[in-house]
Amino acid sequence: MDERRLISTGSPFEKAAGYSRAVVQGDWCFVAGTTGYDYATMTMPDDVGEQAQNCLATIGKALADAGFAMADVVRVHYLVTDAAFADAVFAVTGKIFGKIRPAATMTICGLIRPEMKIEIEVTALRRGV
Numbered sequence: 001m002d003e004r005r006l007i008s009t010g011s012p013f014e015k016a017a018g019y020s021r022a023v024v025q026g027d028w029c030f031v032a033g034t035t036g037y038d039y040a041t042m043t044m045p046d047d048v049g050e051q052a053q054n055c056l057a058t059i060g061k062a063l064a065d066a067g068f069a070m071a072d073v074v075r076v077h078y079l080v081t082d083a084a085f086a087d088a089v090f091a092v093t094g095k096i097f098g099k100i101r102p103a104a105t106m107t108i109c110g111l112i113r114p115e116m117k118i119e120i121e122v123t124a125l126r127r128g129v
Contacts, residue, residue: 009061021058022062024067031059031121031123035054035113036117052088067126077121079111080106080118
């Protein structure tokens with residue numbers, strides 16, 4: 001059986017809430033819902049596009065730490081607090097996922113902190129070389 005590996009990005013939320021930023025099982029990597037914090041400064045930009053960029057930077061680092069790449073992403077869940085944010089989010093995500101084209105879902109919902117406008121969760125499958 002493949003060993004399970006836990007990946008942390010050092011977010012204080014990971015330890016407090018009892019989760020890993022990513023879990024690797026075999027050729028799969030499951031990245032937890034990731035919000036737009038800049039974890040180096042623990043600040044959250046107000047702009048949803050900047051939040052999306054921060055989400056994807058954190059996700060990209062977690063994937064790299066796990067031995068995966070953005071090109072391995074097969075599924076994305078976007079959680080946004082307002083449907084009006086879709087175009088701003090797509091402007092950012094289209095640059096990253098435009099050629100990869102994973103299956104994706106966007107849901108309008110509430111998030112746990114008022115400053116959070118977006119949360120992104122991905123699943124990756126290591127591609128054969």
